[in-house]
Amino acid sequence: MSVVLDLVDVSVVRGAGKRLIDGVSWRVEEGERWAVLGPNGAGKSTLLSVAAARLFPTSGMVDILDEILGAVDVFELRPRIGVTSGALANQIPHSETVLNVVVTAAYAVTGRWREQYDPDDERRARELMGQWGVGELADRTFGSLSDGERKRALIARALMTDPELMILDEPGAGMDIGGREDLVERLTELARDPYAPTTVLVTHHLEELPQGLTHLMLLNRGRVVAAGPIQDVLTSENLSATYETPLKLTEVDGRYTAFKDAS
Ligand SMILES: Nc1ncnc2c1ncn2[C@@H]1O[C@H](COP(=O)(O)OP(=O)(O)OP(=O)(O)O)[C@@H](O)[C@H]1O
Numbered sequence: 001m002s003v004v005l006d007l008v009d010v011s012v013v014r015g016a017g018k019r020l021i022d023g024v025s026w027r028v029e030e031g032e033r034w035a036v037l038g039p040n041g042a043g044k045s046t047l048l049s050v051a052a053a054r055l056f057p058t059s060g061m062v063d064i065l066d067e068i069l070g071a072v073d074v075f076e077l078r079p080r081i082g083v084t085s086g087a088l089a090n091q092i093p094h095s096e097t098v099l100n101v102v103v104t105a106a107y108a109v110t111g112r113w114r115e116q117y118d119p120d121d122e123r124r125a126r127e128l129m130g131q132w133g134v135g136e137l138a139d140r141t142f143g144s145l146s147d148g149e150r151k152r153a154l155i156a157r158a159l160m161t162d163p164e165l166m167i168l169d170e171p172g173a174g175m176d177i178g179g180r181e182d183l184v185e186r187l188t189e190l191a192r193d194p195y196a197p198t199t200v201l202v203t204h205h206l207e208e209l210p211q212g213l214t215h216l217m218l219l220n221r222g223r224v225v226a227a228g229p230i231q232d233v234l235t236s237e238n239l240s241a242t243y244e245t246p247l248k249l250t251e252v253d254g255r256y257t258a259f260k261d262a263s
Contacts, residue, residue: 010060082158094143
């Protein structure tokens, strides 16, 4: 199996020596489905920005899809990585149609820049929009969509280039329970699809973990608390250490939640 991500002793340091991530080593192999959990400010988004070739670390080695960050043209590497994040959503003009939001990924831009697209690109965009439940919304403006619809349109966009690595930063943020459950169902299908790209998902909520995840990283204060196969890492003890509060993990039919352990 080939290695998709290999981070060795990676740190990102900002003003006054603040370590956003601190000596992180992480190996992701082809076909794995990871989630990254950790409290606010733990460094999850920073870590994902490094993994998506959007941010250079202060120190350490980063290998993404067999290319070393710093020795590769990131503009050639980035189209191989599908990303959804709130930051990306904010860059998209609200007046853009949903079809354009999705199809422009093939041209690595966020606004329409050509009047005509390749018919194959448009066909693929419409197919992905259908799969992610926004097929009927192709001609609506991005700004008119609900939070949940926007998130699903962005996932369709991220898949547009047939990426080898897919990075989902809080795809369920801002959704109501129905929207979340719909998203988890679709993410479960994606996780179980053997042809889907290697995936890394960041979330704040255990309830958003789709079934079919294979691995989990727990991050706190920029450091890895635990990382590895989900069945080994997802424990009350590890969650308590990560969130610095006593937590009791509960599992129901392959879905998870955690509450403060009062015992
Ligand atoms: N330029 C910067 N200078 C100093 N600190 C920064 C800078 N950018 C981010 N930080 C801090 O780095 C820490 C990690 O931020 P990051 O966004 O990676 O965390 P996160 O785990 O994604 O948080 P959240 O769950 O709240 O989104 C936070 O404490 C943040 O305030």
